[in-house]
Amino acid sequence: MVWIDGTYDMVAFQEQAKYQRTSGVDFEPIDVVKYAEAFGAVGIMIDAPDQIGPALKKAFEIHGPVLIGIRVDYRDNHKLFAKVHEYLLN
Numbered sequence: 035m036v037w038i039d040g041t042y043d044m045v046a047f048q049e050q051a052k053y054q055r056t057s058g059v060d061f062e063p064i065d066v067v068k069y070a071e072a073f074g075a076v077g078i079m080i081d082a083p084d085q086i087g088p089a090l091k092k093a094f095e096i097h098g099p100v101l102i103g104i105r106v107d108y109r110d111n112h113k114l115f116a117k118v119h120e121y122l123l124n
Contacts (some may be wrong), residue, residue: 035102066103071101075099
């Protein structure tokens, strides 16, 4: 399963925190299905949360490698990391 957000957002978050800027973390959309097919695998794209279960069921029924793409939104990562940082300091 590949989480797709169009960036290396976890890297961007760390770069922003350390250097107050980002570099080389944005890229164009990737067609996960075509990418999988290029290597002889099956690609499945998930576009909504209710598709996760059926996609996983289908993937486990396929004999051979399967790559599942799912779009994610990391806009609130800074809130998560603030809580983690606070927890580690205590």
